[in-house]
Amino acid sequence: MKINPLPGRVYQAIPGFEDHLKTELPLNGWRPLADGSPLFFAETLGAENTATPVFWYQNCWLEPFRVEFDSINEAASALRDIQRNWAPCLHTQFRRGSLIASKLPSLSVKPRPFPWLLPDAPMGAWTLLDPHTMIAGARCSSPFPGGLIEFEEDKLGPPSRAYLKLWEALVRLRRWPAPGERCLDAGASPGGWTWALARLGAQVIAVDRAPLEDRIAAMSGVEYIRHDAFTLKPEDTGPIDWLFCDVICYPSRLYEWIEKWLASGLCKNFVCTIKMQGNIEGNGVDFETPRRFAAIPGGAVVHLCHNKHELTWMKVG
């Protein structure tokens, strides 16, 4: 058996957003791992190219390596010798891949409750190129198998399914508002995020130009303010523990507002959706503003599996 590091990263594209990833990856030095694969290998090219951040992926294998093996047992033990958790990402060799997977510790993919404290154990990923070649990565950007997490959904309480991306963000942060903490929920209506926050026992100031659903506005700890979120100054609400924002707006508008909050020092914890507009063909996608968000110290920009044509900026103090 031969194991060799691959100098670069493997990116797993988001279905439907492959072109976003291809646009972000350095112009040279990247290629699909194989025809038809959602996995793209991008070489480490040097400071200039690797400095360009990439956001449009479901999962990234940070230190990939190549395993050439003879038998299924050999392939499985190469992974088991490194760590417990390995999620397959197969685009070919499905039968051989499932035999290898059957010799690895099983991964639970059952829907999770919220809150759920994510275990610390790393989650790896692997694929097969042919019957005797595996590409794997022990460390991945997402802590979830293949970048995906499913929650035990509440079909009755929340008025929209938008709360799922908030839950996912908070699970990834391994932090969520404690009972009594003050939260500003900007772009709150119809009230999915406010519902999720109020259920944690937080005090929620829900701001939107549109009405919150009555039953959400009536939840304990919820105060609704009908207002343009962006004309609300940090001094108007005073210190808050968390700022949440799911307003549909140009990314640059959100960035300007967040700059004011950061400068005010009145909030340390943020979860904001960066809504993207345009398409690759029309050249209307703003790749620049997510980079400005990512440059804010202590934060990160990610594509959550519950995000659609949007990214999420998160930062906890």
Ligand SMILES: C[S@@+](CC[C@H](N)C(=O)[O-])C[C@H]1O[C@@H](n2cnc3c(N)ncnc32)[C@H](O)[C@@H]1O
């Ligand atoms: C995607 S929805 C939010 C969904 C919400 N997070 C939930 O869980 O139900 C976006 C919201 O942004 C609101 N919105 C758009 N522009 C706004 C602004 N300038 N100030 C406040 N709210 C705004 C819209 O009225 C809409 O309710």
